Structure formats: structure tokens, C-alpha cells
Amino acid sequence: MTSDDTVRHGRNRSIETYSVLAPEQTGAVLSLLADAAREDGQQAVSEQGRLQLRGGAREGVSHLLLSVGDELVGYAQLEDTDPVEAPAAELVVHPARRGLGHGRALGSALLAASGKRLRVWAHGGHAAARHLAQVLGLTLFRELRQMRRSLRDLNLPEPVLPADVTVRAFVPGTDDADWLAVNSAAFAHHPEQGSLTQRDLEARMAEPWFDPAGFFLAFRGGELVGFHWTKVHAADQLGEVYVLGVRPGVQGGGLGKALTTIGLRHLAAQGLPTAMLYVDGDNKAAVSVYERLGFITYETDLMYRTET
Template identity: 60%
Template structure:
């Protein structure tokens, strides 16, 4: 389905629910150019997976801003109450008001509140949020460490470690992930499809996906990732709430870091953590992680200014 609307100055914004292969290719080129210019991705990993034309997602809307037949602005809106928005404009086309037009097109189609991500907290994104009356509601920190591998930490008594086995562990992992991240707006809602999409990615390595078991039951995990640019990543660490406080999270974190540094030869490791998760931030700081940059989320409500 496709609809279009005229914007007030720069051109036309097209709304589509399913991207064609050509549109998806142009969006990927736009995102790659923005990433090169900004030094960071404008759309999250989950959002980039939503761009696939062969795998449309219910509840995801794409807004395309073409100029002379080329997509130079892109926004993705997912979900409702509030919906989540990520957007960017081609570096060569910035300063012409396209970003403002794109934001207004997003707001025009909103029936409820929206959460806008400003990845890296770039000044232009922050300015757009302020102009439209959005308020800061979340700070996601990217932390990094460049240091030798930490010492090994013993697992709690009765816990054994193994690696993930595709075709065997999906259901148990999803159940534990939902339990461990019941409070988390994105991670805790993962589905079979979310997991399958990442297993299908070129970076997936089951040897870096560590599972902790007690009496045959999954109680914790540390999923590591090697990024294309050579960074190691603490992709996600989760622990059964019943196991919290016994050192399992610390032991799993050390296992993953040692794997990335010693086995994969990646001295620099990154992770994401919410700024208000003080306990996790302290743990990572003790392991030598420092804040590298921040992603900011701004919330817009329909009753506010546009």
C-alpha cells in the first residue's frame, strides 16, 4: 500500500507499508552515506532489518522523501502508543529543510505519541526535537573498553556453561530473554522471527553465544557479536531473576569478554546500557568500560506543538 502527501516546501513524502526492492536499495544507500558522514548509524539494527522488501513487518511504516527520483530522506515508524521513529536525510541534502518536512510528515500521520531516536545525540536531531516540543525521556549509552581480557570469574555452584545450538535452544532462550528483560521496551519483546533474523545474519556465531544451565534449565546467557568494523560487542547479557545476586551475571560477562579479546583478538569491546540502569553501569565501569557516545530518545505528544 502506498500513499503520498505534499509537504509545505521541499517536496513530497511517500508513505509505504512494504518497500519495493528498488526503494529498499535506495534506503540502504542513504543510510550508508549518513553513517559515513555521521560516524554512526541513523537507524538501529532492528530498524535496518525492517527494510527488507522480502520480509515486511506488520505495524512498520516507511516514509520516503524523493528528490528527482532519488530517496534523500527516510523515516521509519514502528508500533503505536507510542510509536518509535528513526529518520535521516542524505548528508549532501541537509540544510534545505528536508529534515523538518520529514518530521512534519511523520507527525501528520500520528494518532498518538511518538518516541524519536536521536542516535549519537547529533545537534540537528536535538534541534528538531526541541522545535516540535518533544521532551527527552531516555538516554542509551554506548560504552567501550580497550584493555586486556578480565580474569575468569567462577560460575555459581551447580551452574554449567555451554554454547547455543541452533534448532535446539531457540524456545528456551526466548522464554528466558522475556523473563530477564520483562522491564525492557525492546529486548523483552523479541519473537521467534526476531531471533531467526539475527541467526541468519553473517555476523552470527554460535561459538560466541554462551548459555548457563542449572539442572538442565537455562538460567543465563551472554551473546557476543563481532561487528564488521572489527569491534567486539557485548550484544546482550541476561540472567534469570531467581539467579540475580549470586555472581552469575558477572561470570557470564567475563566469559564473553575473554572470548572476544583472547579468542577473537578484539581488544576494543562495546555495549549499550540505559543510563538509568545504575547497577549495570557500575558493573561495566568496574570492568573498564567508559562512555563513548549516547543515543537520546525524545517523546512527542499530539497535544504539543508541531
């Protein structure tokens, strides 16, 4: 147990930290996340965080459960796996239990667990999250844009691949190692995406949304030089430019644009009305490319951190 204090009505608030959760604890957290998502219109914990919640023990990952009496009312996840950056966290309080200091208690516990060296995501950048960051002494560090465009009457030029480049679908169990290597190289600057492992890939391939037919690989000869992994959010009728990467040294020849077009056409062929993607707000070149492809900013996730 990492903290214990008293809140309104004389009931005890406790925060317990675990390296792995029991099935019933996982179920309770997933239920809390679902309630919060219905209220907020989006997930408070990222896809990677939800996979780590369900996937057993992970090196450097801990789970903080905040309870009042026997009721789970808050959850936070702390990931300390980056050798350079401060530990990263996400947190959520049940919508019916907000405004009682639980978010501040979770934030304070995260600061203590990280040695006051912390980064925290605020998905959607809601006012309450901005206020909590200010209370905890955190400053804005990063903006992650969600951009969207219509797929109805998609009118993009025919994709033009560089010379000697061919595209085919990903084959699970065959292309894993090559894809992980190119993904790591393409996203060496990106701590979340660039650090994906075989376990992370397998966890995604086990998800109901995974479809190798929408996972496009570009080869020059036998060398993998780029990829576009699309994703379908069936419940929301959204197609996603999930991950798009080009091997360093191959950029600048139009491969990224061609792969983007191939993926968007694939999503449109599924009858999806809208496409989305995430891009760092300070990546002006990428934002400009996506704007030229018809994407506009839909919402922004914010990351706050302690002063360094």
C-alpha cells in the same frame, strides 16, 4: 502519499508511506543509510530497524520515503507495536540534502501518522537532531549509553559460576524457544529487547556476523538461567556485549558478572582490540558494574518524545 509541498528551486518534495518496500526501494534506502553513516560515523537507523527494512512486511511497521523529484533524500521508520508506549521512530536525511527542511518534513509526517504520540531516536545525540526535536516539540526522555573498554592485555579474574551452573554454546534450532522465553522474562521492562520473536531471532542468525560459538548459555540442571550473546563488528574491529540476561529470581549470585567475563575473554581471543556495549543511562546498577569491569562511556543515543 502523506504530504506534498514545495522546497527550494521549485522542486516538489513528497513523502510516501509503505507497509513493505519493493527491492529497488530497499536498495535505495540502504544506500542512503550507508552514505549517512559514512558522514556521521554511525548508523542513523538501529540494527532492528535495518532488519525490518529488509525483512518484508512487519505488523505495525511502516516506512516513509521522502523524495525530491525522483531522488530519494530521506527515510523514516515508524514502529507501533508496543501496547503501552507511544510509537517509536528513526529518521535520516542524506548528508548532501540537509538544511533544507527535509528532516522537519519527515518529523511532521511521523507526528501525523502517530496521532502526535511519538518517540524518536537520535543516535549519537548530534546537535542537529537535538534542534529538530526542539522544533517538533519533543522532549528528552531516555539516554542509551555506548560504553567501551580495551581488550588488549585483558586482565579479569577467573569467572566464578554459581553452584551447579554450567555454560555451553547456543545450538540454533534447539535452544531457540528456551532462549526467547528467558530473554522475554529478563527484559520484560525493555520494550525493544523483550519483545523479540522467533522471526527476529532467525533474522539475526541469518546475518553474516552470527556465530553460535560466541553465544553462551548458562544452565542449572536442564533450566536455562542466563546468557551472554556476543557480536563481532569485523569492519570496525569491535567486539560487542550484544545481549546479556539473567532469568528473574537468579540475579544476585554473580552469574551476570561471570557470563560477562566469559564473553569478554572470547572476544579478546578473536584478536579484537576493543569491546563495546549499550546500557540505559538511568540503569545505575548496570552502569556501575560495567565501570568496575573497565568500561567508560563512549557516546550517548538520545530518545525524544511528545509530552504525555
